[in-house]
Amino acid sequence: MNDSLLPSIGLARKxxxxxxxxxxxxxxxxxxxxxxxxxxxxxxxxxxxxxxxIAQQYEIRWFDAPFQMGDIDRLLHKRAGILAVSDEGFVRMFLKHLPAHEKEDQTI
Structure with missing residues (x-):
């Protein structure tokens, strides 16, 4: 689990x-x-x-992230394994916290 990514997820939620x-x-x-x-x-x-x-069909970037559903549940009090960010500023913040090998664009 990437400890830097989870606080960013919390900020995006807020x-x-x-x-x-x-x-x-x-x-x-x-x-x-x-x-x-x-x-x-x-x-x-x-x-x-x-x-x-669906993400590929609509040309949305996607990544396998270094967290589990339980991590999201503890952070946001909602169990979820699929998350999306709707703001490019947060996208840039998230990409900094993803492992280097996953920074490649995984759209089509």
Whole structure:
């Protein structure tokens, strides 16, 4: 788990720029409000495959993030394995905290 990424997620939530859960993130990808999608390490393969397909279809950057659903639950008091950020400023902050090998753009 990356200890620097989780506080950034908390800040994005407080700023109203964080979207949680499959349905909400899927909708945000489709309507163009999602700028980055993060997937937890313990996300089910089926959910991962479907949300990645949607992100790629709408050309949204996505990353496998170094956290688990329990980390998000402890931080935000809501269990979620799929998150999206709707602000480019937060996207830049998040990308600084992702492991170097994951900084490559994973859109199509």
């Amino acid at each position: 700023a109203g720029k964080l979207i949680l859960g499959f349905d909400a993130v899927s909708t945000a990808c489709k309507n163009g409000t999602a700028a980055l999608v993060l997937l937890s390490e313990d996300l089910s393969p089926k959910s991962r495959k479907e949300i990645v397909r």
